[in-house]
Amino acid sequence: MTTSSTAVDQTAGPAAAGARGGKLRRSSSTSTIDSKRQWWGWIFTTPFTIVFVLFLIVPLSYAFWMSLHNKGIATGGESVFVGIDNYVRAFTDPIFLDGLLLVARFVAVMVPIQIGVALLCALVLDTLATQLSKASRLLIFVPYAVPAVIGALMWGFLYSPRFGPAQDLFGLFGLAAPDFLSSSMIFTSLVNIVTWQWVGYYMIIIYAALRTIDPSVYEAARIDGANGAQIALRIKVPMVSSSMVMVVIFSLIGTLQFFTEPTVLRSVAQGAIPPDYTPNMYAYSLAFSYSQFNYASTIAFALGIFVFIGSYLFLYLTRKQSGLKS
Amino acid sequence: MTTDLETTQAPSRRTRRASSKNSRRIGSHAFLLIMALYFVIPLWFLIVGSTKSNSGLFVGSGGALWFNDEFNLVENIRGLFEHQGGIYWIWLRNSFVYAFAGGVGATVLAVFAGYGLAKYRFRGRGAYFTVLLGSVMVPLTALTIPTFVLLSDIGLINTMWAVILPSLLSPIGVYLIRVYSQDAIPDEMLDAGRVDGAGELRLFFRVSLPLLRPAMVTVLLLATVFSWNNFFLPLAVLRDTDLLPVTVGLNQWQALSNAGAGGEQVWNLIVTGALVSIIPLIAAFLGLQKYWQGGLSLGSIK
Structure with a gap:
């Protein structure tokens, strides 16, 4: 979704500059007005730039700086430069490595399920134009408007053996309900919460992209003898692949930063979710329970690098599908 | 599913085709109904649960997904006003x-930055x-801990500003406005305005802003949902119970x-508090449907 525009920019940039250069040679007066006017670009972007620098560039650089220093009783309360010591510690820290592995497992399971369900819903919705399909489109989307904390609280209630409906539902079939909050089920339970929360949003994005396809394409395919499934798989999916890539990126970035749902569920599933379950939870507890801000920053920064590399790699691998290839 | 629709004994090709189409439609609708049910059941649980008393949630005549004989909604809402001096409403206001x-x-x-870039x-x-696009991929939670340390250095920790100021950052919003501006505002229109002697600011407010309205509503919804849902940041930077947003507050009650x-x-x-807190946003989404339904896909259309 993204780099294509840069690529376009980069190619358009010199061409446009050349065009302007041509104009410049012809009359210098227009070019001064023109270049003066371009200053407005900086004026318009300045307010955002200030926030961008203060709340993204500065914290990011500061996190990096902190990760290269240590501060504590051992250093007499002074920040001492320690080089990559914190990173060596992080990448030999079994808690951090386990956390990384866990979120990688969440990515491997959660992203395909979310995108698959969202795509299926969008494809089905795209073939229908009834009141019922409109209503279900809204109902599937509604969880997006529910904060993750509230979503996790609700599912915590539903999972709870004390007041959830699971006992009654499984009882109908003469089965005992599994304990959704036990350590063997918690992974599945969390996948379910996140899927519930986000599928509607992804579905709307894919659906909106499907609606922009010219229906005459389907007519042509139908004349050539393609059936509904073939049209969906061979025409619709490839034509919305750029929004699929975007949705996967959203899902990937969100999942690697997994924090809210396990934190909220922790109070009902103490045994199954340790305080350092995911890397973000680990960083939080290092900072706010143990005041190890330097090491917490290292964890956060290392995770950030993983997210960045992961999403970049994905964009690179799918550059063809997303139309990012110049 | 097909059989009850198929009544003629020897269907012609045409009716067979129509009926298979019909059965597919029924199948699709059944699929959508099941999906809708899955997505709505937790909300239904909230609606039902908000009418129950504290003990009624555990043992009730209706089970978890149906109403009990008692109807406690009014008492529960009154409880929200009374428990801890009605702090729930302060959280909601926050x-x-x-x-x-x-x-x-x-x-x-x-809007300013996206327009300027376009x-x-x-x-x-x-x-x-390029830097902007790269920043879309920076996980915002990685910024929370250093932001906390920086804000506490300048004494802004545990104030409303500690939550508001970092929420002003929306690189994806700039990206969306920039993509939208490029197509929605013709350069010729701006040039015509310039020939008529309009200044750049006047052009922006009079010509461009009205054209950007659909993208603006989308970005506004996305950014509002983002701040409304935010959990990590307020959890880290706020200590006073009086400053918490409703998400962090309810989580405390639950713990x-x-x-x-x-x-x-x-x-x-x-x-009950969870139900009351999600009503405004759901209402906003239902009310603003026509804006966001197309707008959410902005980023993918080039």
Whole structure:
């Protein structure tokens, strides 16, 4: 979704500059007005730039700086430069490595399920134009408007053996309900919460992209003898692949930063979710329970690098599908 | 599913085709109904639960997904006003303040910046845009801990500003406005205005802003939802109970209720509070449907 525009920019940039250069040679007066006017670009972007620098560039650089220093009783309360010591510690820290592995497992399971369900819903919705399909489109989307904390609280209630409906539902079939909050089920339970929360949003994005396809394409395919499934798989999916890539990126970035749902569920599933379950939870507890801000920053920064590399790699691998290839 | 529709004994090709189409439609609708049910059941649980008393949630005539004989909704809402001096409503108000300030602020900044990037060929624009795109991929939670340390250095920790100021940052909003501006505002229109002697600011407010309205509503919704949902940041930077947004507050009630003591167990208030807190945003989404339904796909259409 993204780099294509840069690529376009980069190619358009010199061409446009050349065009302007041509104009410049012809009359210098227009070019001064023109270049003066371009200053407005900086004026318009300045307010955002200030926030961008203060709340993204500065914290990011500061996190990096902190990760290269240590501060504590051992250093007499002074920040001492320690080089990559914190990173060596992080990448030999079994808690951090386990956390990384866990979120990688969440990515491997959660992203395909979310995108698959969202795509299926969008494809089905795209073939229908009834009141019922409109209503279900809204109902599937509604969880997006529910904060993750509230979503996790609700599912915590539903999972709870004390007041959830699971006992009654499984009882109908003469089965005992599994304990959704036990350590063997918690992974599945969390996948379910996140899927519930986000599928509607992804579905709307894919659906909106499907609606922009010219229906005459389907007519042509139908004349050539393609059936509904073939049209969906061979025409619709490839034509919305750029929004699929975007949705996967959203899902990937969100999942690697997994924090809210396990934190909220922790109070009902103490045994199954340790305080350092995911890397973000680990960083939080290092900072706010143990005041190890330097090491917490290292964890956060290392995770950030993983997210960045992961999403970049994905964009690179799918550059063809997303139309990012110049 | 097909058989009850198929009544003729020897269907012609045409009716067979029509009936298979019909059965597919029924199958599709059944699929959608099941999906809709899955997505709505937790909300249904909240609606039902909000009418139950604290003990009614555990043992009730209706089970978890149906109403009990008692109807306690009014008592529960009264409970929200009474428990801990009605702090729930302060949390809800805080959430509104954070979401409104963060959402509106982020949108204003994004509209200016996105428009500037789309419509002016200033020096460094390409580099600016590349950095912006890269920042979309920076996980915001990685910034929370250093932001906390920086804010506490300048004494802003544990104030409303500690939540509002970082929420003003929305690189994806800038990106969306920039993509939209490029197509929605013709350069010829701006040039015509310039020939008539309009200044750049006047052009922006009179010509461009009205054209950007659909993208603005989308960015506003996205940014508002983002601040409204934010959990990690307020959890880290706020200590006073009076400053918490409703998400962090309810989570505290839940943790206390689980930790045990009888008087602290306010399950009915948590359920009712959760229901009340999600109504405004759901209402906003339903009311603004025509804006966001197309707008959410902005980023993918080039």
